[in-house]
Amino acid sequence: MKLKEIASLLNGEIFGDESVEITGVSGINEAREGDITFISAKKYAKDLPACRASCIIVREPIADLTVPQLKVPNPYLAFARLLGHFYVTPPKPTGISKDALVSGTAKIAAGVSVHPFCYISDGVSIGSGTVISPYVFIGENSTIGEGCTIYPHVTLRDGIRIGNRVIIHSGTVIGSDGFGYVFDEGRYYKIPQVGGVIIGDDVEIGSNVSVDRATTGDTVIGKGTKIDNLTQIAHNVRIGDNTIVVAQVGIGGSTEIGDYVTLAGQAGVADHTRIDSGTMIGAQSGVTGNVSKGAYSGSPAIPHRNWLRAQAVFAKLPEMQKKLRELEEKLKELERRHII
Numbered sequence: 053m054k055l056k057e058i059a060s061l062l063n064g065e066i067f068g069d070e071s072v073e074i075t076g077v078s079g080i081n082e083a084r085e086g087d088i089t090f091i092s093a094k095k096y097a098k099d100l101p102a103c104r105a106s107c108i109i110v111r112e113p114i115a116d117l118t119v120p121q122l123k124v125p126n127p128y129l130a131f132a133r134l135l136g137h138f139y140v141t142p143p144k145p146t147g148i149s150k151d152a153l154v155s156g157t158a159k160i161a162a163g164v165s166v167h168p169f170c171y172i173s174d175g176v177s178i179g180s181g182t183v184i185s186p187y188v189f190i191g192e193n194s195t196i197g198e199g200c201t202i203y204p205h206v207t208l209r210d211g212i213r214i215g216n217r218v219i220i221h222s223g224t225v226i227g228s229d230g231f232g233y234v235f236d237e238g239r240y241y242k243i244p245q246v247g248g249v250i251i252g253d254d255v256e257i258g259s260n261v262s263v264d265r266a267t268t269g270d271t272v273i274g275k276g277t278k279i280d281n282l283t284q285i286a287h288n289v290r291i292g293d294n295t296i297v298v299a300q301v302g303i304g305g306s307t308e309i310g311d312y313v314t315l316a317g318q319a320g321v322a323d324h325t326r327i328d329s330g331t332m333i334g335a336q337s338g339v340t341g342n343v344s345k346g347a348y349s350g351s352p353a354i355p356h357r358n359w360l361r362a363q364a365v366f367a368k369l370p371e372m373q374k375k376l377r378e379l380e381e382k383l384k385e386l387e388r389r390h391i392i
Contacts, residue, residue, distance in 0.1 A: 055107055058088065059122055061137065062130045067113050068120025072106050077134045080105070088134060090127040143183050143201075152184075161198070179216065191227065197253070209265065215253035215275065223260040226251070230264040230271075230287025230305060243267060245287060252276070252293070258283070264305075274311065292329060320351070334359070 056070040075086035080096060083089040083105035090109035091097065100108070100117065107120045109127040124130045143165060148154055151168035158172045161180040166172065170188045178184065179198035188202050191210035196202070199217045206220050209227030220226070232243035247266025252275030257263070261279055264287040265271060271285065274293035279285070284302045291297070292311035300318045303309070307321050310329030315321070319333045322340040327333070330345045338351030347356035354362070 055088075055120060055122065058107075058134065062122070062124050062133065064109070064122045064124040064130065066120060066122055068107075070120070072120050074106060077131065077138050078105070088122070090131040092128045145181070173210070185222075194227075203259075209249075211248040211265075212251075213248065214251045215255065217254050218251055219256040221257065221259040221261075221281070224257055224262070226257075226263045227265045228262050230267055232267055232287060232305075247271070247288070249273075255279070258299070261285070264289075267305075280317075286323065298335075332356075 053074050054070070055066060055072045055074055058074055059066050059070065073086065074088045078084065078087040078089055080089045080091060080099045080103050083103055085104055085106055087105045088107040088109065089103065089105040091100065097114065100114070105119065107122055108114070108117065109122045109124060109130050111123070111125070111127055113121050113123060145163040146165040146167070148160060148166040149168040152166045152170040152172070154160065154166060154172040155174045155176065157174045158176040158178070160166065160178050163180045164178050165183045167184060167186045169186045170184050172190045173192040175193040176190050177195045179196060179200070181198050182196055182200040182202070184202050185204040187205045190196070190208045191212065193210060194208050194212040196214045197216035197218065200214060201219045203220060203222045205222050207225045212227045227249050229245040232245060233240040234243060245265050245267050247268045247270055249263055249265050249271045251273045254276045255273055255278070257279045258281035260281055261283045263271060263273070263285045266288045269288060271288055272290045273279070274291055274295065276294040277291055277297070279297045280299040282300045283297055285291070286303055286305040288306045289303050291309045292313065294311055295309060295313040297315045298317040301315045303321045304323030304325065306323055307325045309327045310331065312330050313327055314332045316333060316335040316337070318336045320338045321327070325339055325341060325343065327339065327343045328345040331343055332347040333339055333353060334347070334349030334356060336351065337349050337353040339348065339353045348354060349356045349359040350362070
């Protein structure tokens with residue numbers, strides 16, 4: 053593919069030879085001749101002298117580079133689009149495998165692929181272009197939109213509603229029972245979990261994630277939200293649009309999370325917490341109550357800047373303790389000598 057064709061695809065501006073042939077896309081340290089790579093920040097400029105790529109995607113042209121450059125507003129986005137263009141092949145519809153178990157009352161649109169050993173229950177509806185991989189279970193009256201990809205060993209329990217272009221990775225369970233019990237006379241009684249789960253358009257859910265169904269009503273994940281591996285989302289949680297939930301996050305029941313929130317790895321969110329839109333929660337933070345927009349870290353979470361100051365003090369505590377002991381000894385000596 054000629055560089056000028058790539059420039060047309062990305063609406064970019066070429067500085068250098070537009071006839072260069074591009075055969076692949078790679079990171080700056082792995083790039084070989086024929087590859088196109090990118091640089092998104094000045095700190096990576098140190099890697100350019102050793103880079104063998106045939107073109108560099110840049111935000112602004114870099115002086116003294118001998119290879120062509122392609123100027124775009126967002127090099128990282130351009131890199132992502134080119135990876136998709138070069139290496140991602142749209143799946144070809146394969147129809148319904150004879151080795152899949154599909155209810156006669158299920159509604160399967162044209163262009164759907166149902167692979168061997170899937171189980172599709174009564175009343176299920178699947179939209180056009182969706183791919184159901186082997187060993188997927190889809191419970192009664194669940195709905196899956198168009199252009200979705202459901203990877204192997206995913207379980208979708210009864211009454212789950214999934215939007216368009218949703219990706220769900222292997223081992224994930226959507227609609228497991230919420231963790232609800234009533235304690236009475238020395239034992240726990242299970243609270244029936246009769247609600248559902250609604251997942252919006254363009255959501256991606258990583259592997260081995262659990263999204264519990266609501267006790268009543270629905271657990272909701274807003275459009276464009278991305279959920280990393282090994283995350284727990286409890287019953288009646290409501291997550292807004294375009295939120296990022298990083299690996300091993302746990303979210304307690306009936307929590308409300310706004311739009312464009314970031315929950316970093318291993319953050320824990322207590323039940324009935326409310327987090328405002330645009331909030332950032334740092335890794336391993338513990339969050340409770342009502343959290344107004346801002347950046348937070350620590351457990352319990354406090355404003356991030358305060359946490360940084362606290363960490364700086366924490367690192368000095370052994371030294372401060374030593375000085376305190378020295379002062380205490382001096383004070384005792386002064387008291388012994390009746391100077392104070």
